[in-house]
Amino acid sequence: MRSFEKKVSTKQRATKRTALAGALVAAMMMSPGFVVGTPALAQKAEQQDNNTLTYGKLLQKIENGEVVRVDLDESEKVADVYLKGQEPNAQPQRVKLLDQNPELINTLKANKNVQFDEVSSANSKAAVGLLINLMWILPLVALMLLFLRRSTNASSQAMNFGKSRARFQMEAKTGIKFDDVAGIEEAKEELQEVVTFLKQPEKFTAVGARIPKGVLLVGPPGTGKTLLAKAIAGEAGVPFFSISGSEFVEMFVGVGASRVRDLFKKAKDNAPCLIFIDEIDAVGRQRGAGIGGGNDEREQTLNQLLTEMDGFEGNTGIIIIAATNRPDVLDAALLRPGRFDRQVIVDAPDRKGRLEILKVHARNKKVDPAVSLEVVARRTPGFTGADLANLLNEAAILTARRRKDFITQIEIDDAIDRLTIGLTLNPLLDSNKKRLIAYHEIGHALLATLLPHADPLNKVTIIPRSGGVGGFSQQILNEEMIDSGLYTRAWIQDNITMTLGGKASEAEVFGESEVTGGASNDLKMVANLARKMVTMYGMSDLGLVALETQNSDVFLGRDWVSRNEYSEEMATKIDRQVREMAISCYQEARKIIRENRALVDRLVDLLVEQETIEGEQFRKIVAEYTQLPEKQQLVVSGG
Numbered sequence: 001m002r003s004f005e006k007k008v009s010t011k012q013r014a015t016k017r018t019a020l021a022g023a024l025v026a027a028m029m030m031s032p033g034f035v036v037g038t039p040a041l042a043q044k045a046e047q048q049d050n051n052t053l054t055y056g057k058l059l060q061k062i063e064n065g066e067v068v069r070v071d072l073d074e075s076e077k078v079a080d081v082y083l084k085g086q087e088p089n090a091q092p093q094r095v096k097l098l099d100q101n102p103e104l105i106n107t108l109k110a111n112k113n114v115q116f117d118e119v120s121s122a123n124s125k126a127a128v129g130l131l132i133n134l135m136w137i138l139p140l141v142a143l144m145l146l147f148l149r150r151s152t153n154a155s156s157q158a159m160n161f162g163k164s165r166a167r168f169q170m171e172a173k174t175g176i177k178f179d180d181v182a183g184i185e186e187a188k189e190e191l192q193e194v195v196t197f198l199k200q201p202e203k204f205t206a207v208g209a210r211i212p213k214g215v216l217l218v219g220p221p222g223t224g225k226t227l228l229a230k231a232i233a234g235e236a237g238v239p240f241f242s243i244s245g246s247e248f249v250e251m252f253v254g255v256g257a258s259r260v261r262d263l264f265k266k267a268k269d270n271a272p273c274l275i276f277i278d279e280i281d282a283v284g285r286q287r288g289a290g291i292g293g294g295n296d297e298r299e300q301t302l303n304q305l306l307t308e309m310d311g312f313e314g315n316t317g318i319i320i321i322a323a324t325n326r327p328d329v330l331d332a333a334l335l336r337p338g339r340f341d342r343q344v345i346v347d348a349p350d351r352k353g354r355l356e357i358l359k360v361h362a363r364n365k366k367v368d369p370a371v372s373l374e375v376v377a378r379r380t381p382g383f384t385g386a387d388l389a390n391l392l393n394e395a396a397i398l399t400a401r402r403r404k405d406f407i408t409q410i411e412i413d414d415a416i417d418r419l420t421i422g423l424t425l426n427p428l429l430d431s432n433k434k435r436l437i438a439y440h441e442i443g444h445a446l447l448a449t450l451l452p453h454a455d456p457l458n459k460v461t462i463i464p465r466s467g468g469v470g471g472f473s474q475q476i477l478n479e480e481m482i483d484s485g486l487y488t489r490a491w492i493q494d495n496i497t498m499t500l501g502g503k504a505s506e507a508e509v510f511g512e513s514e515v516t517g518g519a520s521n522d523l524k525m526v527a528n529l530a531r532k533m534v535t536m537y538g539m540s541d542l543g544l545v546a547l548e549t550q551n552s553d554v555f556l557g558r559d560w561v562s563r564n565e566y567s568e569e570m571a572t573k574i575d576r577q578v579r580e581m582a583i584s585c586y587q588e589a590r591k592i593i594r595e596n597r598a599l600v601d602r603l604v605d606l607l608v609e610q611e612t613i614e615g616e617q618f619r620k621i622v623a624e625y626t627q628l629p630e631k632q633q634l635v636v637s638g639g
């Protein structure tokens, strides 16, 4: 039983705890294990001891009735013993316990005259708590160290980023000439002068003129802004530096600004040259705008850009061309004289422009001489330069796939449908579904032919297309009206009726309960048209009020709360007007279908058999049954 007789004094315990804390801290640094006290310390304690009992002696003393009270502390594995005849304020004797102490408990229970109690030492609990906490902290500290190292790496990377890995491109020769840009003659003319600024600045400086530094190209995507800028550099024979506005905006504050500095430094070394900044709205937005205040990084970048533009004199031979489709959100400081004070509009081309662009892109393709680019231009209102380039490329791909030597009108038409509607899929087998789709499409096609102001039918087909299109009926586009934007009330109304023709035909033939969801797109279009008629063109009983402006974009960079320019009451009135218009058009559509039911059935049979009916054939059949409106007769005779 010698091993039990390790005695530790209270005083020693205190020292031991300090040692414990020290050991813990040390252990934390070295390894998860730690040492509780050392044998040497315990030895020393035994020597100094004069106030302790052993476990065995305690049991004996209890049996002998020398003990008054025992306080057991399970967590510390010690017992404080109060002996008989001890001075009232004297310290109790401390006894080291074993892991399990059944004898002691039994002895205590047997000797009823000894009080005993379980006490827990708050101190020891705190120590244990500390220990557990430290065990958590250890991995946390390690993690923190890891992150710290990472972020220092990242920020040092960021510093290098702005300097060495600038994101701009430089082309010594763009190889693009004004000839390659078509359909935007006005813009080209205005920019012709810029070429002279770059080529012969003396011409202007000799008479004391200050050469402009910045030109802003404004226009929708794909209209040829980048191409135009490259053409200027190509014509002037100067290097072309380009960067996109979005490249300036980085996560780390200051990177964008340093990129701007870099770009201008490089440009100055290569002057005369042209700097092209695409999507300048990404950096050039109104400062301090947007939700939740400004954006430090963007503002710093913009400030740097402004500083650089002020920094070089107009005669250093650097011209900056920036492009955007959102001039309205640009910071006023950018548009000030001496910066981007010249604005050139690059708009989507009109029919003549489309023809010119088609000619440019047909130059390097084998196109059948029978193809009329004129007709293609007519059929593609709203197409931008990029769309037209893509169209001819699609046609060329189709030609190669069909193993033909020349692109013919068929490939071009197919490419147009493919771009505007979707890829063709395999036709459906003869089924109820096919007939239902045929009735729907014939509904549209017949109304397009019978309504006096609707545009004539080009073709109707039930060959499905990708994107869930079961078929479609296509009108010859009224490019005059689309190009000018001058829609007449009668035209809009007949278009609404025609658009509702699909649903009307389904309802007449199969009953209202059988109408499918296939008309949901039609309904959206109707709502759109009717709403425009009421709110934008003032073509309703509500009278001459333009209630909505054309531009209904949200997030303009200026105002993020979209405001209606009319009251609740007016909104209700508008809704009622829109609904009334749609209902009366729908009734008109059903009436026409009902009155021509035999014709409808015949056309459906033909469509199910042929899968596509061309406008010409369609009109001939319709003419057998009823008088065609004037507009349609022109199409028949005119071809």
Ligand code: ADP
Residues within 6 Å of the ligand: 180, 181, 182, 183, 184, 220, 221, 222, 223, 224, 225, 226, 227, 228, 323, 357, 360, 384, 385, 386, 387, 389
């Ligand atoms: P943007 O910069 O306005 O978005 P791009 O200049 O990048 O448009 O045009 C993309 C491509 O479309 C050009 O490379 C070119 O092939 C074709 N393209 C666009 N506009 C024209 C145009 N006016 N004339 C000829 N090609 C054009």
Ligand code: MG
Residues within 6 Å of the ligand: 222, 225, 226, 227, 278, 323
């Ligand atoms: Mg571009």
Ligand code: ZN
Residues within 6 Å of the ligand: 440, 444, 499, 502, 503, 518, 519, 522
């Ligand atoms: Zn439809």
